[in-house]
Amino acid sequence: MAHPVSPLASPFPTLPEIAGVTPHVVRAGYKDWGRCDLTYVTFDEGTAVAGVFTRNVCCSTEVELGRANVAQGRARALVVNAGNSNAFTGYRGREAVEQIMGQVADHLGCPKEHVFVSSTGVIGVPLPKDKARDGVAAALTAQPCDWEMAAQTISTTDTFAKGATATAKIGDVTVTISAIIKGSGMIAPDMATMLGYLFTDAAVEPAFLQACLSNANERTFSCITVDSDTSTSDTVLAFATGKAGNAPLTSFDSPGADAFAAAVHDVCRQLSHLVVRDGEGASKFIEVAVTGATSDESARKVGMAIANSPLVKTAIAGEDANWGRVVMAVGKAGEPADRDKLSIGFGGVWAARDGLPLADYDEAPVAAHLKGQDITLQVDLGLGNGKATVWTCDLTHGYISINADYRS
Helix, strand or coil, rough: CCCCCCCCCCCCCCCCCCCEEEEECCCCCCCCCCCCCCCEEEEEECCCCEEEEECCCCHHHHHHHHHHHHCEEECEEEEEEECCCCCCCCCHHHHHHHHHHHHHHHHCCCCCCHEEEEEECCCCCCHHHHHHHHHHHHHHHCCCCHHHHHHHHHCCCCCCCEEEEEEEEEEEEEEEEEEEEEECCCCCEEECCCCEEEEEEECEHHHHHHHHHHHHHHHHHEEEECCEEEEEEHHECCCCCCCCCCCCEECCCCCHHHHHHHHHHHHHHHHHHHHHCCCCCCCEEEEEECCCCCCHHHCCCCCCCCCCCCCHHHHHCCCCCHHHHHHHHHHCCCCCCCCHCCCCEEEEEEEEEEEEEEECCCHHHHEEEEEEEEEEEEEEECCCCEEEEECCCCECCHHHHHHHHHCC
C-alpha cells in the first residue's frame, strides 16, 4: 500500500557522478510491486570501504558478513535487496546471501569478501534464492542508472528518495561525495537504523575512512530516532575509489584530512535529517538541544529520552507546549538531573527556568512556533558543560496506519 508523501519531504538533489562507481537497478520481484527492487553498484579495483552496523543482536546474515568483510578494507560491488530483510531466516537466509556474493564475485573476478550485500523489508521471510539469482543475473548486464533511481530502488516504506552531496579540497584537488539512504521506521541509534551508502572519488586509506565514518555516525545517525526501535539489518557503508588523484589520506595528520572528515560529517548529517523527515507518519521535524549536562554523552542520553517519549511526541503533534512531559522524560533518562536547576524552552522561548515556570511566560509565540513544521526544543540541566543535539519527529495516527498494514 502506497502512503502519501511526507509533508516534510525534500526534492532529490542533483548528485554528481563518482569516478569509479557505477549504479544499476533491476526488478527481482521480492514483493508484489511494480518497481525495481535490486540495486547493484560496481567499484573499480582498489576501492576502499568502511562501515557501521546495527548492534541489534538479532541482526541479519547481511550484517554479520558485512561486519566481517569490511575489516579487509576493499570493495568491488554492492547489492541491495528491497522488500525482504532476510533477517531471522537461519541457514536459508545465509545461503541466499552467499549465493549473491559468489555470483557477483565470479562475474567480476574478485574475492567474494569484496562483495557487500544489504537487504531491507519484512523480517522472517527467507530471501528467495531463485529470484535473487535471476535478479543479480539481470543486474550484471543492466545499463547504468542515475542516483535518484538507485535511491528509489533501495526504499521500502519511504515516501521520497533521499540523497546528499558535499565536496572537500585536498591540496589543489576537489573531491566529491555523493550519497543515498533509505529509512522511515525502526529508526533509533545503536549505530543507525537505516541503509545508507556514501561514494567518493577521494583517495583514502580504509582505516582513516573508517575513522571518518565512525566519528560522523556518533554525531548524526546515532542522534536520531523515529520510534526507538532498532532494526535487524541496518548498515551504512562508505566507498572511496581514489579516482580524484589526491594525495592519499591516511590519518587526521594528512593535509586536507580535516576538510574531508567535515564533508563526510556534512553528508551524514544531511542524510540523517532526511530520514527523520520521512519518519512514518511524521508531520513535524523536531530538534532537541540539551545543554548543561555533566557530559556530552549524558546530554545525548537525556536528549534521546525526550525524543523517544510518546507523550512528548504526541504533544508536539497536537501543537501543545506541554513542558511537563519534557520534565518527565528528563527524569526517566537515568542521567544526572536536578529538578530545581532544570530549564525548558520551545523555539527559543523559555517556558521554565531553574525548576519553575516563568511568571511572565507568554505562550503565544510558542504556540505559533509549534504550528510550524520545524520545531526546536531546548533543555538546560544546569549541571555542567555537556551538550548534545538529537533529532526526531512527532508521533501521529499515520505511524499506526503504516505499521498496521506493513506486511500486506
